[in-house]
Amino acid sequence: MALTTAQRQAAYRARRATAGESGNGDRRLDMWVSTEAELALARLARRYVVIRRQMLERLSTRADDAIVRRLDPDSPQWDAHFGSE
Template sequence: MATTSAERQRAYRARRPCAGENGERRLQNWVSTAAALALGRLARHARITRRAFLEKLLLDADQVTTRAMSDEVFDQYFALPRNKR
């Protein structure tokens, strides 16, 4: 018997936490239209996907932020409590 679209989607989402080098997490957020359009322009300009551009932006910002930290601040930064959705 064939699976339904909902069943295939559920199975796909169940596999994502183990995908890639370190798994993946789903983000679902609303942003302003201006921010969404800017993301699209920036990604097109860089000739990469919006996802790839956003990941690069976040990882670069994290690296810049942590590079300038003392050991104590660094430890506190990574010990932040997990956000509750």
């Protein structure tokens, strides 16, 4: 029996939780940003020949990596950054 559109959509959304090479899944972001930020994201994505999603992922993970590299894993700053307090 063929699945309905709603059933296919529900199955797709359920698979997103474990999607990707790592199996760590994807998270949905639904937000409004300023026109300035969206245009900047679009320009950066165009410059680096990636989609906006990839550009946003690249920007956020690189910024986070730069912070984490400077933190001592046994410090209160580490705990604060990762929300362990």
